[in-house]
Amino acid sequence: MYWTSVCLIGIATIGKGSDWEEFRDLVRGGIPITYRNKIWQEVSGALDMRxxxxxxxxxxxxDPEACQCWGDIELDLHRTFPTNVLFGPGGHGIEKLKNILLAYSLHNPTVGYCQGMNLLAGTLLLTNNAEEEAFWLLTSMLGRHLPEDYFTQQLLSPQADQRVLRELVQEIMPRLYAHFEEMHVDVTAVTFSWFLTLFTDCLPVETLLRVWDIFFVEGMIIVFKVALAILWMNEKEIMKCRNGAAVYCYMKQMTLSMHQxxxxxxxxxxxxxxxxxxxxxxxxxxxxxxxxxxxxIQEQQLIKARTFVCASPPTDKKKTLQN
Structure with a gap:
């Protein structure tokens, strides 16, 4: 009954007091599948952007072939949830996915297309069969909920977020952090994709959609909370791994069974x-x-300096000695 009322009156009427806190808590409990798309459209800002x-x-x-990003998009189309009937042979999801990614690359040519966007758009199509609505949700996600430079070529924000996560692991789970150090494990080798794809490449879909329910309401902070929760829940098993290869192997698989x-x-x-x-x-x-x-900046300056040295004409040592 509550969700029906919210859909009828709209999210904007809830305000920011106790009513908003009630709404937030209910979202954390999961948005019913019947109302998920409508709630996402409104709370994400996609409805206002349309x-x-x-x-x-x-x-x-x-034409697609004329788009500078087309080659990268085409490569990723059939890598997107290949076992899902929507994107498998005969599924109509591939064409919709292509349209959404091409449209976004034209809408935001500064970013264009970056690997990982296909998984975001594909997940939106799993919850919303209308490709235009999925496009606006993707646009709001990349424009409002993630830092604007999250998908630029240098991936500055994702790199910074991995340093934040590593620092948080050291503070909250010092034994686990020490174990990573002892095993010479760079945790970001696994968690980088968690952030870049918002867990689409690691969590079961029913768990993923619950995480996204909260993401659209509470923003980027949810990514850190979920990443830390995953590590917290698996700390004991990770600590049992006696070498780096075993740690990486376990961490690559541990999220796939998180069906709760x-x-x-x-x-x-x-x-x-x-x-x-x-x-x-x-x-x-x-x-x-x-x-x-x-x-x-320092790296670019170093490259520039090396390029300048390499481009400088060679010194004629014989002539110099004669002078």
């Missing part, structure tokens, strides 16, 4: 509540983003 006719206009601009979203969300929002404070995480993100940008 421009009638714009999506069709984007697709009419040029309620348990994951309880750990993220109750067990770890006192450890994960949004303002502290944001401060860490800003600090690490600054560091990553400075390192990139």
């Amino acid at each position: 421009q009638p006719g714009y999506y069709k206009e984007l697709l009419s601009r040029k 979203p309620d348990k994951l969300i309880k750990v993220a929002f109750t067990t770890l509540k006192s450890y994960i404070q949004p303002e502290k995480i944001e401060a860490k993100r800003q600090r690490h983003q600054k560091s990553v940008r400075q390192e990139l």
Whole structure:
């Protein structure tokens, strides 16, 4: 009954007081599948962004082959949930996915297309068969809910977020962090894709959609909370791994069996509540983003200096000695 009322009156009427907290708590409990698309459309801002006719206009601009991103998009189309009937042989999802990715690359040519977007768009199509609505959800996700430079070529924000996560693991799970160090394991080798694809490449779909319910309401902080909850829940098993290869192998598989979203969300929002404070995480993100940008500038300056040296004409040593 509550969800019916929310859909009728709209999210904007809820406000930011106790009513919003009630709505947030109910979202954490899971949005019913019947209302999920409508709630996502409104709470994400996709409904406000939508421009009638714009999506069709984007697709009419040029042929796919003329798009600079087409080669990368084409490679990823058939890598997107290949075992799902929607994207498998005879499924109609591939054509819709192609349209959405092409349209976004034209809508935001600065970003174009980046690997991982196919999984985001594919997940949206799993919950919403209308490709234009899925396009606007993707646009709101990349434009409002993730940092604007998340999918740029340098991947600055994702790199910074991995440093934040590593720092949080050291603070919250020091024994696990020490184990990673002892086994010479770089945890970001596994968790980088969690952030870049918003867990689409690792969580079962029923758990993934529950995480996305909260993501659209609470934003980027949910990614850190879920990542830490996954590590917290698997800490004992990871600690049993006696070498780096075993750690990587276990971590690559551990999320695939997480079919209890309620348990994951309880750990993220109750067990770890006192450890994960949004303002502290944001401060860490800003600090690490600054560091990553400075390192990139230094690297570019070093490359420029090396290029200059290589391009300089050779010195005629014989002539110099004669002078």
